[in-house]
Amino acid sequence: MQSPAPGTKSLAAIRRVGFQTIMRREYGRIIRIWGQTLVPPAVTATLYFIIFGSLIGRRIGTMGGYDYMQYIAPGLIMMAIISNSYGNVVSSFFGAKFGKHIEELLVAPLPNWLIVLGYVSGGVMRGLLVGAVVTVVTLFFTHIPVEHPLLVAASVLLTSVVFALGGLFNAIFAKNFDQISWFPTFVLTPLIYLGGVFYSVSLLPDWAQRLSYVNPILYMVNAFRHGFLGTSDVDLRFAFLIMAAFAAAMFAVVVTLMNRGTGIRE
Amino acid sequence: MKALSIRGLTKTYRNGVQALHGIDLDVEEGDFFALLGPNGAGKTTAIGIVMSLVTKSGGTVSVFGHDIDRELDLAKSCIGLVPQEINFNQFEKVFTIIVNQAGFYGLPRRLALERAERYLRQLQLWDKRDSIARSLSGGMKRRLMIARALVHEPRLLILDEPTAGVDIEIRRSMWGFLRMINAQGTTIILTTHYLEEAESLCRNIAIIDGGRIIENETMAGVIRKLAQETFVLNLRSAVAAPPPLPGYVSRMTDDHTLEVEVTREQSLNDIFARLSQGGIEVVSMRNKVNRLEELFMRLVESKGAAGARTG
Numbered sequence: 001m002q003s004p005a006p007g008t009k010s011l012a013a014i015r016r017v018g019f020q021t022i023m024r025r026e027y028g029r030i031i032r033i034w035g036q037t038l039v040p041p042a043v044t045a046t047l048y049f050i051i052f053g054s055l056i057g058r059r060i061g062t063m064g065g066y067d068y069m070q071y072i073a074p075g076l077i078m079m080a081i082i083s084n085s086y087g088n089v090v091s092s093f094f095g096a097k098f099g100k101h102i103e104e105l106l107v108a109p110l111p112n113w114l115i116v117l118g119y120v121s122g123g124v125m126r127g128l129l130v131g132a133v134v135t136v137v138t139l140f141f142t143h144i145p146v147e148h149p150l151l152v153a154a155s156v157l158l159t160s161v162v163f164a165l166g167g168l169f170n171a172i173f174a175k176n177f178d179q180i181s182w183f184p185t186f187v188l189t190p191l192i193y194l195g196g197v198f199y200s201v202s203l204l205p206d207w208a209q210r211l212s213y214v215n216p217i218l219y220m221v222n223a224f225r226h227g228f229l230g231t232s233d234v235d236l237r238f239a240f241l242i243m244a245a246f247a248a249a250m251f252a253v254v255v256t257l258m259n260r261g262t263g264i265r266e
Numbered sequence: 267m268k269a270l271s272i273r274g275l276t277k278t279y280r281n282g283v284q285a286l287h288g289i290d291l292d293v294e295e296g297d298f299f300a301l302l303g304p305n306g307a308g309k310t311t312a313i314g315i316v317m318s319l320v321t322k323s324g325g326t327v328s329v330f331g332h333d334i335d336r337e338l339d340l341a342k343s344c345i346g347l348v349p350q351e352i353n354f355n356q357f358e359k360v361f362t363i364i365v366n367q368a369g370f371y372g373l374p375r376r377l378a379l380e381r382a383e384r385y386l387r388q389l390q391l392w393d394k395r396d397s398i399a400r401s402l403s404g405g406m407k408r409r410l411m412i413a414r415a416l417v418h419e420p421r422l423l424i425l426d427e428p429t430a431g432v433d434i435e436i437r438r439s440m441w442g443f444l445r446m447i448n449a450q451g452t453t454i455i456l457t458t459h460y461l462e463e464a465e466s467l468c469r470n471i472a473i474i475d476g477g478r479i480i481e482n483e484t485m486a487g488v489i490r491k492l493a494q495e496t497f498v499l500n501l502r503s504a505v506a507a508p509p510p511l512p513g514y515v516s517r518m519t520d521d522h523t524l525e526v527e528v529t530r531e532q533s534l535n536d537i538f539a540r541l542s543q544g545g546i547e548v549v550s551m552r553n554k555v556n557r558l559e560e561l562f563m564r565l566v567e568s569k570g571a572a573g574a575r576t577g
Contacts, residue, residue: 011339014372021369028362100353104414107317107347108370109339266279266320
């Protein structure tokens, strides 16, 4: 009837299966509610390409040596990755808190850092899936070269990790549904729009350029764009340093909050 | 071996409410243990601390020798919890809930699927395996939480009000199931408001009130402490006036029903003899309230009165 005595089943094995289970559950959630997770980014990207790419972009001409549609394509893909990595974790974790089923994980023999990794992996999975969907949409409108595939992969992974952790940070503190929409609406969206998705910061006046360099999303969008087009407004080494530093710092902060029980334990 | 050992456990919430005042508690391996107390006594807080859902303010807790401060994951791997409130994802399928929980405890996929089927069948939920959990009845949701807590076959099962709101037929079948898994070696700690349930199932008991353990002993020992019981006697024929029972406190609640308070020094035989002498025939008899309930109320009330005197 009973499990082996404690200690005979290695904690490493429990953690490996536990992590796989969180990932499987998160993947299942993304696929189960595909109408909320995968379709809207495709519709939004299509509208962006029609309006900004075809209608307005034709009048703009070239930017950074590429036609406008090609120039904004990496930014639009990255925008979808950022908002979906963030959105997946914030809604999944806050939903679990709200419905109390976060307790299923809190009573299980899994350390908090592993629970954080599980949720972040879910955010990264959704970011990658949505990124793939938006890339397919992009290919209906324009051709985008891939100059440095490894840079594309590295920037996607780091960016989605950072924003998945951001979603978790938001969900830990949120006490109601208003509080999970506040940050994306008033902070994330403006930072994305002002992060060089639609323009090169070199077009801005000096003061606006200086201000833009404080925006971490600028580095993510430009690193990603450099992977595709080979053109960037920022120093790539610095961009990756920023992304890695953000990922490491946010992971440490979120795990510390979980260990303290902030927002999840009495 | 002790399944659970608690020493000097304290909890003060941020709002200043002290929920636990340094409780000590031991539960032996294999026991069926009742943890009773009125609402707000500290039962759920104590369980929450053992399960790491509530952060303790002081004291130590160990589960099968694993201190929760040093070996939390090992301690947690030994426990299955059936909480008081529904806490599964109501939008998931029943089968998925069980399989996922098995995974969180490290059971490989194939074993998780086997166990999920076994426990859903045992708790008569197999037909509902593809239903969305939200659509289950209240009793089914309780049984789902029991199946979920058992899927990793824990050595210690903690049930916090598992039969609240469950009809009597399902409650009785759950009792049978819990007796069976206890007989197979699982240590069980039960909190309940149905004292009949605790008396019927449990061998040892602790009563907690105001964050303190006010009684901790065997069920039989606790029941023996009951100094006085009230019996309800149903009479064959209508009686106009209360029969004379000198030395007993008695009253007629209607012309066929006599209530008699009997202390430990007194005897039911004596009452029956006197009633027979008076030509009164008793057709049936029962305790006015469950014995444990009577004792529980007296303990809690006497502590309340003492508190009022000292406070």
